[in-house]
Amino acid sequence: MKIQKEHLEEQKDKLEGEIQNKEQHKERLEGNISQLEDSAAALDIKEEELIVPTLNTNPLVKNAWNDIKEELSKSIPAFGQKEWREERRKAIKTILTYLQTALMEAKEAHNKDILKLGKSLYHKAMQKAIAIIEQNKQLQKENGRLTKENDVLRKRIASIDENAITRLRDKKDAEIKELQERVCKAESEAVRSGNKAYSEHQRAENAESQVREMLDIPEIKEIWESIKQNKEAFRKQIDKWIKDGVAAIRNYADGKDYDFQTEQGNAVAWGIIAKAFEYDLDPTDEKQRKMAATYLLEKVSWTGIASDFKISLTVSRTQQLCDVMTVSKDLMSSLLLAAGGRGGICSGGGGSNGELTNWDGTKKNTGWGI
Template identity: 80%
Template sequence: MSKAKNNIPRAAIHVGAPSKSFSAAEGYEPERRGWDENTYRLKNQDTNNHYDFSRKHLNFEINSRGEIVPLGSNPVPLHERLQKRLDELKFKPYMDKNNPLGISDNSPNCTVGIIVSGDHDVLTRLAFGDQEVDFTLQQSNAHVVLKQGIKDWALDTYRWACDRWGSENIIGFDVHLDETTPHIQIQTIPVAKTKARGRASAKYVHKDDKSKVISHKEWKKLPEEIRSNFVKTEVERREKECVSYARVWGEDKYAVGKTYYQMHTDYYNEVGHKYGLERGDDIAMLPGEEQRERVHKSKAVLEAERQAKDAIARNQMENERLEGQKEKMAGEVQDIKKQKESLEEQNDKLAGEIQNKEYRKEKLEGNISQLENYAAALDIKEEGLIVPTLKTDPLVKDAWDAIKEELGKPIPAFGQKEWREERRKAIKGILTNMQTALMQAKDVQKQDILKLGKALYNKAMQNVRAIIEQNKQLQKENGRLTEENDVLRKRIASMDENAITRLRDKKDAEIKELQERLGKAESEAIRSGNKAYSEHQKAESAESQVREMLDIPEIKEIWEGIQQKKEAFSKQIDKCIEEGIAAIRDYADGKDNDFQPKQGNAVAWGIIAEAFKYGLDSTDEKQRRMATGYLLEKVSWTGIASEFKRDLTAARTRQLCDAMTVTKDLMANLLLSAGGRSGISTGGGGSNGELTNWDGTKKKTGWGI
């Protein structure tokens, strides 16, 4: 179900066309009665169907007591429940005088189907919560568990429907969760209360005694003087229920429209607003374009529009892809040009770096030779570090001052010899002390010179080792850069101007080819759109021509007669199919070894009717076998426990199909009947086909066509 404008989730109610009845097969669909995995697969062959067998277990229905039970729990099929309720209401349809088994076209409509749904996201969240559900039919959903929210929504909708149409008039309330969007299918009978026909009866009550009540006839028999003692009272006619679509839904289309409008409003007020579903849009308030979009279209027109849209979408995607390839190739060309320029820049840069490395190498080699000489020169020993002179001036000056002080002492007149001896000893002591001081100063100077020499030697050797290691690293780097330079020179040499030109020409050719393909795709899209528009115009023209022809009374009368006969023929086809199914089931329930003549005749006509219904050629053996398969799929095997009996029944049916001889004349007669210009008869007479019994013997069949 679609969302309305502004993406507001809304409820949706679809009221189907009223009908006079429906077949058993049509009643089996909403209840999924007898549906197995093969049935789901066959149904999904129609692209408009999306039945999911793995979600079948989630379906449920609400019975007449308002209880939620699994779908199909009611043992009475839907079409039988319809007939039972109509019998309770004493409803008798008008029968067709030309077809005693068919209902007349002017018979009142007695049943209406209603589908209640809404926004996909809201309803799936109510039904499945946060569970992962695959709606593409690619994965199984057997693990999905039903949530309480969808049950509450269904119960509220059921109570709303009961208040509106009466619980006894709702013969089916089925909730389907095995399709794309959860929805409810309601089958109702339009029942209204009316007054009983005839005149209202009159009663006479005594004035004094109210218990005395007499009829009009009794009152007339009384004498005149007694009559005045009674008072006449009118008794209202009793109400009764009757089937009436017009009284429930409306006398004309305007009244029906008002009923629909009020129904949507009531549903929103009572149910929809509880679950976040807004009221549906009023079509009369929509723009003209959107109104036309919502008009029912035939499947042929829808399929043509869908194919045109798909073709346009595919062409647009192809155009986008080609444009992307074109841009990608243009980008690749630009990238190659940039790569070439980058490589040339790198080559120039590396050439400069190589020159710098060569210069640094030469400089380092010179430094290394100097350092080696310097290291050899610094390789000195301790005895070579002797200072030739010392700074002895302070020591000598002190000694000289002391000597002068001794010599400055006065010479005595007597004892000069002793005085000279004392002076000599004193001067000798001064000189001895000066010598000792000089030797100590020399030792200190020697130690300092040795320490300085060792420090200079160690530092020089460390610098030499570091410079030698750096030189080795520079030599390695120089070798690597030389190799890279050689590689780049080779690559640049290989990327000559001719190679660039050839690459550019190649890319230009590819771009031109893509542009041509793009032009063809655009032309194809335009042709597809024109074709779809032309088909749409033809369909509208044909529809308008049909409407104009139907305005002519004679043609309209002929057309209505043909449609009536077609409908009668369709009902006869359905009857043949039902009788064929019943005959197959009777054989399966019985103990006969083969079909009885009457059963065989019914089965044969059922096969032909099934082939005609599916558009198959029953004169062709293969297509007739397909029709037989479709017929067998509709047979309910409930109650037949023996698998052998089921297989035997199917085998006998296929043998009967193989033995049939359907002539072209018979099919021509059927086609005339379908066109409303002939009748169909299932009488006997004709060819006797030869069949094979289960034991291999031959026997004659009694059916004829």
């Protein structure tokens, strides 16, 4: 009996050592679970992150209406009423054009904010959901391993005191139950993360759908199409000015004139302005205008010119024309509006007298008329 008791005590001591090892495993596992819970909690997206600034166009419309009322409130003169009405019409058209541009810019910025927010939240949620799913897999593996070890341990202590076995079994069952609850919680968090990611993806798709729906509104679509058509028309006009400018330089090189004729000079001047636009230069600046003139000359083919002297003279006259040109800020403002699709194009330099014109069609009288 004494030997058996000692043997039983040895088995109990050995079992207690194994239980201590399991306790250490359990503590490490709890640390992993705690990290998993922190990751799951990080998926909670704050409410302020979901707020997109409201598209408020009221100030733009209000300012435009106030400007129109101010124009309409101007007194009708006793004489020149036709001119007075034309001035009011042009002023109101300018106000409405600016309003259209401002509304389009505000809409575009708002749409970009919506798309950016949706995609950002979607990617964030997906990344964190993937991390939780991966950790959940590791947790399930660890749970399976501990369950197997527990089964082996139960068999080894079958001969020990029944009360001790019951207490040990209850303790292990409690551990397994707690672990299973944590696994279930982690799985729930992973599902919730997936749902959140899907929701944000749907939000982004809805935002894109709203943009398409806005373009289905006839008034907005008409404005947008008008802007695109104006941009394309301006691009074609730039190409024509460059082509006409190159042709004028070549015609001068082929001819016997000592200097550019008026029509040729105006075509070259507009070609220089067009080249400045093509290379994003400012033709009102003398240095940048000269660079544009150099680029225009580079497009001229000198094949067949009678002499090197005529080529040199043509280049010199083109540079001199560039030097005496004066390009007004008002003209550049009008051209920039046209480039953005926010105004029509006055061909300038394409009239019957070959002189450059103001944006409103009147002739220029300074420098080369620009």
